[in-house]
Every structure is written in structure tokens, then in C-alpha cells.
Amino acid sequence: MIRKVLKIVATYSLLIGLGLFMLAPFAWMVLVSLQETKTAIPTLDKLVPETVHWENFATVLFMPELPVFRFFLNSVFIAIVVVLGQLFVSSLAAYGFSRLKFKGRDALFTAFLLSMMFGGTVTQIPVFLMVRSFGWLDSYVALIVPGLSSAFSIFLLRQFFAQIPNELSEAARIDGASEFRIYWSVVMPLSKAALATASAFSFFAVWTDFFWPLLATSFVQMRTLEVGLSVFKNSYGSTNWPMQMAAALIVMIPCVVVFLATQRYFVKGVTLGGLK
């Protein structure tokens, strides 16, 4: 009995220590973002602000030097279109790969997997040159179209779709339902958890993507929030820590909200995405 209690105490102490290690930087971020601007970095004992400066967030969003609110709108628009588009394109493909047989299916699926694992290193330069020659630079098209399909989402959804019993599709087929109808009315409604997971992953990927929007945009009005944050840091806030941290939180909070809303599906999603 005593050993059991000791074990639980030890486990919790370790967990809390580790939790502090993981959380401390975030806590610092929030506390500093609420300090008065243009103060020197607060020492640890003065971290809790005397007066809470919520207005820092509005100051960052609507600062005259940089259209941060526009960055925010850009990111929201791009994220919505990419998440929905990617969900549709990827779920169609996942349906084809998991529930239909056709010639060349496995070879094609392998091509998707290899592109996911190894493609990124060599494609950035040619994709940029292609997008440039299409005349897409500094447009929403450039920021959206490359994200409309994702091998990772296909892979993830395929794992889920493969677990749905075939009898359901067979029954619908006997009733004369088209294959698209089976996909849309049988398989998709049964895969809500999978679709939530895939949407969350594609949201994080597009919201926090840095490299591609950095290359594909140079016009300040077309920047996304993630790239805008680096511009902000390098030109306007490099020593103003409260403003910097307020800006960083503006970028992070939407991710945290989406994460908390979908995280109960997450363990399963990561697992299926990772193995087999």
C-alpha cells in the first residue's frame, strides 16, 4: 500500500516537473505580453504585471506601420480554403486507395508516400519557379493551390476508411447507389473523427507554414500571419518584448483553440498516421 502511494506521488511529481518545463516558456510569454510596452525585459520576480495591459493585443493588430490585422485575415482565408479543399481532394483519394481496386493503385500510393517523406527537400526551388511562371506570385492562388492535396491527409484518412466494414458499402451498392454516393453518404459520415483529425493537422500545417509563404509573397499586403510575425520581429519589435510576445500569441492562439477542440481525436489520429 505504502509503495503504491509512493509510486503515485513520484509519478505526479515527475509529471508536474515536466509540465512546468513544457509550460514555463508559454507562461512567460503570456505574462510578458501583458506588461507595459517598452519596458526592459522583466526579471523573474517582477514577471506578474502590476497592471494588466490587454490593449497590447489591439496595439499589435492595428499598428500603423504594419497591417497585422490584414495578415490575420489572409491567414484565416487561406486556412479555411486549404483545409476544406484538402479535406475533399484527400478524402476522395483516400476512398479510392482504401475501398476500390484499380490497376496501378499500390504503385501510385507508394508514390504519394515517397513524396511525403522525401519530396520536400528538392521541390521548393522548382515549385517556386513554376508558380512564378504561372504569374501566381503574391496572390492567394499561390498560397492556396499547393496545399489543396496532402499525402499525409490521404494516408491518415485511408487508414480510417479501411476500417469501415465493407458490408455497408455492399448494401448501398445493391440498392443502386453510385460509388460517389457511397463515399459521400456512407463513408464520410462515419468518419467524422478522422476528418476532424485530418482537418486539425492541415490547419496547423497551413497556419504555421513559414517557408512557402515567405518565398511566394513579397508584397506586404499578401503576407500571412506567420511570415508577418517574422517581419514584425525583425523590423518593429526586436527589443519591445511585450509587443513581441503579444504578436506571437496572436499567431498561436488560433492553433491552441483548434488543438483543444480536436485533441480528443488526436492520439488515435497520430497513431493511425504513424504506423502500418
Next chain:
Amino acid sequence: MRGKVGWFFVAPATAHLLLFALVPIGYALWLSFHDWNLLKDSRPFVGLQNYSETLADSNFWNAMWNSARYAITGVPLGMIVALAVALLVNQKIRGMAVFRTLFYLPAISSGVAISMLWIYVFLPESGLINSIVKVFGFEGKTDFLNEVPFAMWALVFMSIWTGLGPRMVLFLAGLVVIDPSLYEAAELDGTSRWRSFWRITLPMLTPTTLFVLVTSTISAFQVFTPIYMMTKGGPMDSTDVVGYHIYNEAWRRFHVGSASAQSFLLLLAILVVAIIQYRLMKSRMEDAAA
């Protein structure tokens, strides 16, 4: 009939794969055989010159070495920490879900925001680490991101923190499927916990470990955002990793031909490392099965 329908379903994704992965790979290969400065119109065919020049360039090898150091230190350390944490949270006690969520948080956060945060952590004098060190009576003046041995270690340390969540979840998934009767049998035989970790847990986790190892290594070789935000490759090129090196070659010097050649050499390096890792783990798996 169903054969054709299948193609219809995968057609949009396949068109996308062609346009944004397969055609670009071919284009990159073409680029790597040409000398093209983006600011000029001429792009003469130069054969293997971009490759031979890259292989003779000590800056490129420095970048490769930096990436290798980053991966060789950060990946195993990150995996050991993640496995330890997975074992810790793989217990049925109250509030575990909260901790799992907490540990995952850095992984979904913006890379730029995280980098800004860690710039603070590593600052001299007022940074988090130096502030804590001062409490114990040290001077606390180390400028971690601007001093040679420290900058790379600072980035490695940060990567352990950001990578913890996904690795932990993958290990957790591997732990959950291990047959509990194996442990019960070991316990009946009087095997110690420590021994059954080495004899049961680790061998049974081999597929998971392999997957985590390969994917972590690939992403370690591609790290970009923290370098761009925190060190710009410095001090003295000690954190000029190959992903950042290629970025500068292509987008600062506009040498897209040689940058493409470098990206293929990086791809080759990643493939070789992944294959070696796969072989090693596979033979371990066969040993365990035998």
C-alpha cells in the same frame, strides 16, 4: 467498371502530385545540370559542374556536418526523453490526459512564435536560463545563441522540447498494443522491471522506434525556421545547417542551379541514412524474433 471509378477518385490528388511533386523533381534535376542565376537570362548547360563544385565547397560540407551534428545529437536525445515520458504517461491515473495535451502543445505552435520565445530563453543576463543560473550564484552572462559551442546545443535542446509531443504519442501508441500477458509472465518468473523493459518493451517497440527515428531524422535534416529566426547560421557558420545553406544559395545568391544540385545531394544523404537505419533496425527485429 470499378477499375475506372477508382482512377476517378484519385485523379484530383494525382494531378496535384504530378504538378507539385513529380514534375518539380524532374525540373529540379534539369536545373541541377544548368548554371542559372535568377537575375540573368542565360542558363547554360554545365553537366555535372554544379555537383562537382558543391562537393569541393568546404562551406557545403560544413553545412552537411552541422546538420549531421544536429540530427545525431537531437534525434536520439529527443527520442530517449519522449520514450521516458511515454512510459510515464502510460499509467492509468487521474489527470493524465491534461499532461498529454500539455506536452503536445509546442508541436502545434507556430515555429516563428516558438523561436521568438526561445530567443528570450537563451538571452544573456535577462534570459530565462541565465536568470535561473544566477539564483545559484553563477554569473549568468553566457550568450547561448552567439557563442560557438553553445548555439548548436541551444537549438538541439529546443528541438527536444518541440519534438516531444508527437514522438511521445507515437511511443504511447506502440506501448498500448504490447500484450500485457508478456509482462505478467515475466513477473511470475521474477524478472525485474528494468530487465523486462530491455527484454520486452524495447524489442516490442522496434517498429515504432524505427518509424520515429526515420521521420525525426528526415525532419532534423530539413530544419529551417529556428535557424532563420534565431541564429541566421551563426556564430561563425556553426549553425549553418544544410536546409538554411540551400535557402541562401537559392534566394540570397540566386544560384538556383547549384542550389538544386545541393538539394539532390541532401536528398541522397537522407536516403542513405534512412536506409541504414531501416537495415539496422530490421536486423535487430529479426534477432528479437529469433
